[in-house]
Amino acid sequence: MIFRRLGKTQLKISVIGVGTWQFGGEWGQSFSQDEVDAILDRAGELGINLIDTAECYGDHLSEKLIGDYLSRRKREDWVVATKFGHHFTNLFERSQEWSSTQVLEQLDASLLALRTDYIDLYQFHSGTDEMFNNDELWTMLDKQKQAGKIRHLGTSIGSNDNLHQTAASTKVGSEAIQVVYNRLDRVPEERVFPSSQEQDLGVLARVPLASGFLSGKYKPGTVFDSSDVRNRKDAELVNRQLQLAKEVQEQEVPEGMDMATWALAWCLKHPAVTAVIPGCKNPAQVEANAAAAKYVADNHPQAWKE
DSSP: OOEEEOGGGOOEEESBEEEOGGGGTOBSOOOOHHHHHHHHHHHHHTTOOEEEOOTTTTTTHHHHHHHHHHTTSOGGGOEEEEEESEEEEETTEEEEOOSHHHHHHHHHHHHHHHTOSOEEEEEEESOOHHHHSOHHHHHHHHHHHHTTSEEEEEEEOSSTTOHHHHHTHHHHTEEEEEEEOBTTBOGGGTTHHHHHHHHTOEEEEESTTTTTGGGSOOOTTOOOOTTBGGGGSOHHHHHHHHHHHHHHHHHTSOTTSOHHHHHHHHHHTSTTOOEEEOBOSSHHHHHHHHHHHHHHHHHOGGGOOO
């Protein structure tokens, strides 16, 4: 595994992380504690130290599964990133909760669920610019940093081209940007990445496999089960993305190479990207994800940075 500095946070994180939205049950599968343990144990064995979750992946369900795991392992071995701003009410439904009082309640609930005294990276989660432009919120969060509950603040932008929240990061004390970035969606390269590099912000690329479309498993015309979050996307858009993914696989992925591994390595080659945070449903997928680090190290050593 290779590690990079997460921008000005100075945290050393693995370039491959573990995304855990799936633990909340909205990707067509419910996870037992044993299954989560197996996934995170394999990640740890492969040198992965970054876990990304959120308060609304289930009603703190993802956090609770991670917290149970962490309670039986060395907390300091992991960099835990979670988020705030929503409350899970039902599958695919969230309420918006952005006041400083509500966010403080969320923070304490996340600490309880994660069974930890501190969160390494606490991220503003896909909120509007109006919610972001709240000095009272950021003042409260800074006080929680001073109290030791939060080590660093970050922003998970909802729009791939949200330059306002990215450019204002340093002003509000946010030290990292999380953004959707993958071979099918390169919008952040235009404005978000240059601003991030200018401010020395860490960049976490979420959805690096384009919701699984870059895994090589799905062909144009695939229809997802009603319990799968991908079923809620526009069918025409899904089919266009699957068609583009097919073209990428045929024209760009080296013969014999796992497409998911290639897709993660593709993201990591961009100099602005610190790490990718793909989801995974089993230890075998963790292994395929981790292989991307070795591929880039062997084939694109110039892409590595501290």
